[in-house]
Amino acid sequence: MFLALREIRHEKLRYGLIIGMIVLVSYLVFILSGLAYGLAQQNTQAISSWRVDRIALNKDANDSLSQSVISKQAADKVKLTSHEAYLGQTGVVAKAKGQAKLSAQFLGIDRDQLIYRRLKVTAGHKPTKANQILVDDSFKDNGYRLGDKVTLNAADGQYRIVGFTHNAKLSVAPVIYGSLGTWRTLSHLTPDFQASGIVSARANFQAKGLSTLPMSQFINKLPGYSAQNTTFSFMIGFLMVIAMVVIAVFLYILTMQKLPNYAVLRAQGIPAKVLVTTTVTQALLLVVAGLLIGAGLTLATVLAVPTGVPMSFNLPLLGAVTGGILLTGVVGALIPVKVILNVDPVSVMGG
Amino acid sequence: MPALALQHVNKVFGHATNEVTVLDDINFEAVSGEVSLVIGPSGSGKSTFLTIAGGIQTPTSGSVMVQGQALDDLSGKDRDALRLNRIGFILQAYNLVPYLTVRDQFTLVDQVKPTGNLDESALRHLLEQLGIAALIDQYPAELSGGQTQRVAIARALYQNPDIVLADEPTAALDSARVKVVGQLLRDLAKAHNKAIVVVTHDLRLQEFADRTYAIMDGQMSLN
Ligand SMILES: Nc1ncnc2c1ncn2[C@@H]1O[C@H](COP(=O)(O)OP(=O)(O)OP(=O)(O)O)[C@@H](O)[C@H]1O
Ligand SMILES: [Mg+2]
Numbered sequence: 294m295f296l297a298l299r300e301i302r303h304e305k306l307r308y309g310l311i312i313g314m315i316v317l318v319s320y321l322v323f324i325l326s327g328l329a330y331g332l333a334q335q336n337t338q339a340i341s342s343w344r345v346d347r348i349a350l351n352k353d354a355n356d357s358l359s360q361s362v363i364s365k366q367a368a369d370k371v372k373l374t375s376h377e378a379y380l381g382q383t384g385v386v387a388k389a390k391g392q393a394k395l396s397a398q399f400l401g402i403d404r405d406q407l408i409y410r411r412l413k414v415t416a417g418h419k420p421t422k423a424n425q426i427l428v429d430d431s432f433k434d435n436g437y438r439l440g441d442k443v444t445l446n447a448a449d450g451q452y453r454i455v456g457f458t459h460n461a462k463l464s465v466a467p468v469i470y471g472s473l474g475t476w477r478t479l480s481h482l483t484p485d486f487q488a489s490g491i492v493s494a495r496a497n498f499q500a501k502g503l504s505t506l507p508m509s510q511f512i513n514k515l516p517g518y519s520a521q522n523t524t525f526s527f528m529i530g531f532l533m534v535i536a537m538v539v540i541a542v543f544l545y546i547l548t549m550q551k552l553p554n555y556a557v558l559r560a561q562g563i564p565a566k567v568l569v570t571t572t573v574t575q576a577l578l579l580v581v582a583g584l585l586i587g588a589g590l591t592l593a594t595v596l597a598v599p600t601g602v603p604m605s606f607n608l609p610l611l612g613a614v615t616g617g618i619l620l621t622g623v624v625g626a627l628i629p630v631k632v633i634l635n636v637d638p639v640s641v642m643g644g
Numbered sequence: 645m646p647a648l649a650l651q652h653v654n655k656v657f658g659h660a661t662n663e664v665t666v667l668d669d670i671n672f673e674a675v676s677g678e679v680s681l682v683i684g685p686s687g688s689g690k691s692t693f694l695t696i697a698g699g700i701q702t703p704t705s706g707s708v709m710v711q712g713q714a715l716d717d718l719s720g721k722d723r724d725a726l727r728l729n730r731i732g733f734i735l736q737a738y739n740l741v742p743y744l745t746v747r748d749q750f751t752l753v754d755q756v757k758p759t760g761n762l763d764e765s766a767l768r769h770l771l772e773q774l775g776i777a778a779l780i781d782q783y784p785a786e787l788s789g790g791q792t793q794r795v796a797i798a799r800a801l802y803q804n805p806d807i808v809l810a811d812e813p814t815a816a817l818d819s820a821r822v823k824v825v826g827q828l829l830r831d832l833a834k835a836h837n838k839a840i841v842v843v844t845h846d847l848r849l850q851e852f853a854d855r856t857y858a859i860m861d862g863q864m865s866l867n
Contacts, residue, residue, distance in 0.1 A: 295748075295755050296741075303743035303783070554741055560700055561799075562727030563756050565720075638700045 296567075297575035300551075308579065311543055315583025315618070316590065318536040322614050323591040323606075325532060329525035330610060331603030336518045338462040339400070340508065343378075343408050345492040348511050349500035356506055356514045358382050361489045362480075363503065368487035371500040378406035379488035381476030385445045387428075387469065392436050397428075398463040399445060401476025407494060412470065417456030423474050427456040429467035434600060445469070445479055464515055533617055540618065541625030544576050548629045552636050560638035568633050572626045580622030584615055645712045646673040647807050647839035648697055653706035655692055655862075666692045667703070668862040674839045676806070679830055679852055682843040684859035690843035691736055691811055693859065697841065698731050698809045699723050710807065728757050732805035736812045739796035740784040747780045749799050762802050770798050773828060775821070789816035797825065801832070808832065810842045814849060826852035 301308045334341075349371065354361030359382060368379070381401030388394050402408045404421070412419055412427065417439045420427050426443065432454070437443070442451040452471060461468040473488060480486075491500055492508075499505050513519050555568050595604055655667035666689045674680045684690050695701040697708060699715045708715045710726060718726065727733070740749055753761055762770065771777040774794040784792060793816050800808060808829065814822045830852045832838045842849060843859075850856060856867040 295752065296744075299748060300743045554743075557735075557739065557741055560733055560735055561753075562724055562729075562731065562733070562803075563752070564724045564728070567756055639695055 294571075294574055296571040297578060300575065301578065307547075311547065312579055312583045312586070314543060315540060315580055315622075316586045318540060319584050319587030319614075319618055320590045320594075322529070322532055322536055322618070323587060323611070324594060324604075326529050326610055326614055327591065327595070327604045327606050328602075329522075329529060330607055331605040332465070333518070333522055333525070334605050335462040335465045335603050336515055336521070337512050338460045339398075339468045340463065340512065342413070342460060343411055343492060343494075345378075345407070345494050345508060346496045347493045347498045347505055347507055348380075349491040349493070349498070349503040349505040350489070352502075352504045354504070356504070356511060357516070358489050358511075359384070359516075362482065363487050363490065365485050365487045367502050368491070370502055371491060373406070373491070374495075376407060376494040377498065378408040378492050379403050379473060380408065380490050380492055381473050381480070382463075382489045383476060383480045384466070385469065385479060387432075387443050387445055389437055389441045389443045392441070395432065395435055395437075396466055397469050398466045399469045399471060399476060399479055400463070401471055401473040401488070403473055408492065409470075412458055414456045415459045417454070420455055420471060423472045424450065424452050425455040425471070426452045426475075427458055427470040428454055429461035429469075430457050430459050431462075431467045431601075433457055445475075450478070464517070529614075533614065537617060537621035540580070540621045541628065544579070544622060544625030545628050548572055548626055548633070552632065553640070555633055555636045556638050556640050559636055565634045565636075568636075569627075569630055572630075572633060573623055576622040576626030577619070580619055584618060646709075647676045647711055648672075648674040648841065649709040650693075650697060650703075651707050651709070653693075653696060653703045653708065655689070655696060655701075656704045666862050667696070670706070670862075670864050672697070672857065672864060674807070674841045676839045677833055677837045678854040679833045679840040679842065681849055681853035681856045682841065682859050682864070683845060683847065683850070683856060684843070685845055688859045689862045690845075690859055693864075694809050694811050694841070694843050698733055699727055700733075728803070729760065730806045732800035732803050732808045734793075734796050734800045734808070734810040734813050736815070739799070740792060742784050745781050745783055746776070746787075746795050749795065750802050753799070753802055757803060760804055762804055767798075767802060770801060773824065774798055775824070790818070790821065793817065794821070794825075797828075805838070807839045808841070810840070810844075812844050812846070813842060814844065814846050819848060822846065822848045 350356060350358065350361040351363055383399050385397050385399040386394050387397050409419065414427065415430060437454060439454055441454045443454060444451055477484065477486065558568060559565065598604060650670050650672040653667055653670040654665065657664045657666055670693060682690060682693065692701065696703050699708065710730065715723060744752060750767065768777065774797060776791060776794050776798065779787060779791060787795065793813060797813055814825055817825065826849050829840045829842065833840045857864050858867055
């Protein structure tokens with residue numbers, strides 16, 4: 294630690310530049326993973342907010358909510374507890390007078406059931422009548438206000454926004470919560486149909502006659518979701534690998550430049566182990582400093598970007614990224630360890 | 645038992661037609677309480693001799709014994725320990741770590757060898773004797789050649805070694821300083837029973853030596 298710190302103190306510019314490089318690299322990786330995760334979130338935020346474990350869909354729907362309809366007859370065969378809820382889904386275009394059209398996901402829910410109970414309202418109240426709707430905050434960002442009358446698709450009838458809710462996105466579109474009756478109207482279905490699917494907060498929920506699957510599997514089958522995630526995983530993966538190689542190369546060069554000094558220390562009888570520890574400690578100090586500043590910059594960026602930009606972070610991903618960069622630092626510093634161990638004191642003696 | 649003994653030591657650099665014999669059947673002994681001086685012209689093999697004696701280089705053939713222990717028999721780790729604890733090296737050039745102040749050069753020794761070093765007052769006395777007490781917060785780049793050399797001497801002696809190996813310790817010093825350093829090394833031998841080996845072309849050091857060897861084209865003889 295002593296040697297590591299003294300050297301950094303004496304060579305401020307050189308070490309400053311290296312820390313700066315690690316800052317930029319980690320900042321880039323943090324921001325990109327934040328954006329990727331933010332986008333992934335927008336596919337599923339609404340679903341996550343219900344905190345449900347399983348979903349039952351029509352057997353022929355190929356696990357897709359938008360392809361699924363459950364008849365009243367089939368629905369009646371499934372006994373619902375307070376842990377289940379009907380869900381009717383359809384894509385809509387919302388329009389209010391003087392506002393831009395907005396593509397959205399309409400979700401019909403039952404006022405006595407789980408989803409309705411678990412909705413969190415940020416302004417206004419939950420719908421209590423069939424012509425009332427609760428919409429995602431992004432409507433507000435687009436100029437919609439409480440009390441606005443909204444038409445959905447070309448269908449007759451107007452629906453009044455009575456409340457806003459936060460983080461209600463499904464397949465990257467804002468969600469409109471309304472009644473199951475409205476869902477039937479928008480989907481041109483008769484009352485013979487009950488819902489698109491049934492969600493349950495019970496891990497062992499099974500619906501007779503329907504195909505029941507865990508939420509994780511359902512989410513992976515959301516249109517575009519896994520394709521998007523694969524793309525981003527590869528982007529972040531490649532970025533990480535390249536970032537790691539760059540950092541490792543820099544630390545390698547740094548260590549190689551120190552060999553003459555190490556030769557002096559070896560001639561003085563300083564054990565090679567001390568030099569290796571010094572090298573690794575120093576690499577860790579540089580990388581940790583870079584990561585901390587990078588994280589600080591990321592935080593500042595998150596606070597500065599407009600709300601429309603999806604950015605969110607999850608700890609496992611951040612942990613993996615941080616751990617990877619730390620590991621790289623150690624590896625980069627350790628690649629020349631054989632050279633350090635074999636550094637020839639005579640090489641610097643002169644004369 | 646001599647503190648340091650070289651027996652039939654040869655050192656050959658290069659291969660085949662480029663082969664150069666730098667040390668040719670060297671036999672040498674240094675005993676505690678004496679200053680041994682090895683005098684020879686440039687290129688005669690002085691530095692090579694000293695680095696082999698201190699275990700920094702290995703001989704092509706022959707053996708080096710430190711306090712009765714053959715260096716050949718020691719692992720690299722034990723050789724490091726020996727060098728750290730028993731041998732003080734004053735190198736000919738580039739002795740100091742550039743990013744440590746004079747004070748920190750000593751702190752570094754404390755870090756890797758916490759015990760057996762000079763205490764604070766002994767160090768201060770040594771620095772004053774060498775006339776470098778005022779330079780304690782300077783970096784090596786801010787020192788003159790002679791000051792650097794004196795700091796290197798102090799650093800080697802700080803470890804309180806049994807054997808001091810010095811390569812041209814007076815090359816950059818004026819006559820007055822040569823006397824100080826010569827006397828200092830002689831005091832160490834006499835008062836502290838250390839074995840001092842100095843290689844040099846500086847004849848001014850002769851008066852401080854108990855024995856003087858001459859080295860010429862890799863061959864050593866006792867004067
Ligand atoms: N690694 C090496 N490879 C080849 N030749 C070497 C090597 N090291 C030293 N020599 C040669 O060995 C000879 C003796 O070198 P050495 O450094 O021991 O001389 P020296 O007596 O210390 O000289 P000076 O008084 O200039 O310091 C020189 O001719 C030198 O060129
Ligand atoms: Mg020499």
